[in-house]
Amino acid sequence: MSNFQQVLSQALMSGQILTNEPMSRHTTFRVGGPADYFAKVETEAELAGILALCGQWEMPYYVVGNGSNLLVGDGGYRGVIITLGKNFSGVRKAGAEKLRAGAGALLSVVAKAALKGSLTGIEFASGIPGTVGGAVVMNAGAYGSELADILGLVRLLDQKGDVQEVSAAQLELGYRSSNISARELVVLEAEFCLEAGSEAQIGGQMEKLAAQRRAKQPLEYPSAGSTFKRPSGYFAGKLIEEAGLRGFCVGDAQVSEKHCGFVVNRGLATAADLRQLFYEVQRRVHEHSGVELELEVKLLGEF
Numbered sequence: 001m002s003n004f005q006q007v008l009s010q011a012l013m014s015g016q017i018l019t020n021e022p023m024s025r026h027t028t029f030r031v032g033g034p035a036d037y038f039a040k041v042e043t044e045a046e047l048a049g050i051l052a053l054c055g056q057w058e059m060p061y062y063v064v065g066n067g068s069n070l071l072v073g074d075g076g077y078r079g080v081i082i083t084l085g086k087n088f089s090g091v092r093k094a095g096a097e098k099l100r101a102g103a104g105a106l107l108s109v110v111a112k113a114a115l116k117g118s119l120t121g122i123e124f125a126s127g128i129p130g131t132v133g134g135a136v137v138m139n140a141g142a143y144g145s146e147l148a149d150i151l152g153l154v155r156l157l158d159q160k161g162d163v164q165e166v167s168a169a170q171l172e173l174g175y176r177s178s179n180i181s182a183r184e185l186v187v188l189e190a191e192f193c194l195e196a197g198s199e200a201q202i203g204g205q206m207e208k209l210a211a212q213r214r215a216k217q218p219l220e221y222p223s224a225g226s227t228f229k230r231p232s233g234y235f236a237g238k239l240i241e242e243a244g245l246r247g248f249c250v251g252d253a254q255v256s257e258k259h260c261g262f263v264v265n266r267g268l269a270t271a272a273d274l275r276q277l278f279y280e281v282q283r284r285v286h287e288h289s290g291v292e293l294e295l296e297v298k299l300l301g302e303f
């Protein structure tokens with residue numbers, strides 16, 4: 001056992017540390033090589049301890065939520081992948097029309113709690129397969145709404161181990177972006193400001209949106225959702241289709257036949273195949289329409 005692994009293990013009381021953990025187990029693309037260290041933390045103290053250790057040992061680290069917007073290279077990640085364990089996944093009422101959720105909670109679970117409490121406003125996010133932490137960082141959105149519309153306070157941990165609670169306005173939430181990763185902050189908890197509604201209507205809306213997703217999105221294949229951001233004035237999927245790329249493949253990586261905005265893993269795709277397909281789509285769309293597609297999916301590790 002390396003010295004670093006020893007000190008890392010000591011920093012975890014209730015959490016868990018794995019070595020050479022395949023990232024294919026932790027991403028919705030189902031690809032990605034081994035992370036040197038994979039730490040599941042269960043308390044804020046453990047998390048702060050690991051960040052401090054990574055600082056002292058100059059060890060790179062990266063926080064992963066549900067891995068639903070992430071492509072990890074086949075060579076894996078040299079450093080520590082940090083993920084938030086079940087103690088970070090609670091959802092509770094915080095005032096009549098507010099819910100507070102741990103950063104590790106899935107949006108679907110927060111949406112279920114809202115439904116149960118007859119709170120409306122988060123229906124749009126009920127089918128986004130990410131955690132609260134990942135969704136805040138990405139300012140995830142769908143059907144004309146985004147997290148910024150319902151986000152109140154956010155609790156964050158900085159690299160020094162200090163906790164701060166800030167309003168969403170301080171996070172510079174933009175289209176699928178925030179300033180959280182650049183400031184090397186970890187989301188601990190978020191508050192959602194909702195409104196009283198009818199349980200039947202909220203449930204109906206969630207079901208309607210879920211049916212739309214099933215009809216339009218290739219949910220039968222591993223993917224990371226929309227591969228590219230929506231370019232201003234265009235739709236990425238339409239540009240890709242117009243460039244003749246529906247169904248275009250590199251190995252088992254494919255521009256979805258069902259929805260050109262999605263790149264899917266038909267089973268045996270490698271991260272290298274997927275990344276090559278992303279770049280080829282960008283090149284051909286630019287050639288065809290002059291529009292530069294920007295990746296929404298984040299690339300991590302060694303390819």
Ligand SMILES: Cc1cc2nc3c(=O)[nH]c(=O)nc-3n(C[C@H](O)[C@H](O)[C@H](O)COP(=O)(O)OP(=O)(O)OC[C@H]3O[C@@H](n4cnc5c(N)ncnc54)[C@H](O)[C@@H]3O)c2cc1C
Pocket residue numbers: 028062063064065066067068069070084103104127128129130131132133134135136137138139140141142180181185186187188217219223224225226298
């Ligand atoms: C089938 C499918 C459909 C999708 N539909 C949508 C959609 O409609 N709208 C949409 O916006 N997205 C969609 N996505 C993409 C994805 O689900 C969202 O971007 C989601 O918010 C990512 O959350 P995550 O927990 O999986 O984050 P990850 O992919 O694990 O990470 C994303 C980023 O957040 C950071 N991060 C994660 N947790 C924390 C934390 N606690 N603190 C600090 N940083 C953190 C990571 O470092 C990374 O930079 C879809 C994906 C799939 C597979």
